[in-house]
Amino acid sequence: MIDETTPQPADAAAASTTPVLMVDGLTIGIGSRKDLKSIVKGISLSLTPGRIQGLAGESGSGKTVTSLAMLGLLPSNAVVGGSIRLTEPERGDTELVGMSHRQLNEIRGRRIAMIFQDPSSSLHPQLTVGTQLTDHVKRHLRMSSKQARAHAIELLDRVRVPNPAEALTRYPHQFSGGQRQRIAIAIALACDPIVLLADEPTTALDVTVQAGILHLLRDLADERQLAVLLVTHDLGVMSAIADDIAVMRHGEVVESNVRREIFANPQHAYTRELLASLPGAAGFEESTK
Incomplete structure (x- = not known):
């Protein structure tokens, strides 16, 4: 779990409550029509300015694929359903599902940006x-x-x-x-950009460096009123900077709530299992009550 010097999420009341990115009933399948493997099964999320939305789950849960879908970076044999809607005051609503690569190129980096796990590859x-x-x-x-x-x-x-x-x-x-x-x-x-997607941005770093990157992401979300999606398997990272957390398993969101409630009062057995695996989890749970 991240050390106590890591900044905690900002007060929920301090940020806008109007989402800039809405994911509604998102489905993702990979493969041919005759042999389509379902990866994401109808999930819904919302990203709000100034808030960090955590998306947690083990490897293979569908969390990274979900973030890639927001920028149209899925493989050519991916079949995407549902809605991913970008909302901006000056432009209104833009539906990203079904958008051409040329249209998405105008959004990538300019309105939605992404940080990948390994900077050497990006x-x-x-x-x-x-x-x-x-x-x-x-x-x-x-x-x-x-x-x-x-x-x-x-x-x-x-x-x-x-x-x-x-x-x-x-x-x-x-x-x-x-x-x-x-x-x-x-x-x-x-x-x-108004939306920042961070896919396991600290996994390849040691603990000290990891804390510095998390400090930076928290500060940038607050200063720039960025809507951030933080994808990670590590609920310790979530405890440090996320405002809200959605827990994903086998392509579905099994639990979603504000950070404090997820840690203090988890409702789903899988969430409790993830929390139990954290070092010092019991002490943290008591501190959130």
């Missing part, structure tokens, strides 16, 4: 950090090279990458795992 090894950051904003925000560079330095400074101007000239392999993840977060934030 950062291009042969391009400098500066190129990866500035190309992104020049394309989506139509900034000049000078503006894009200044913006990139500001982003790296915000995610606490040391010597940000120098960092722009370096390559991903020249940074530690924790710093690479901070760079990946900077790239995700570059175009000021």
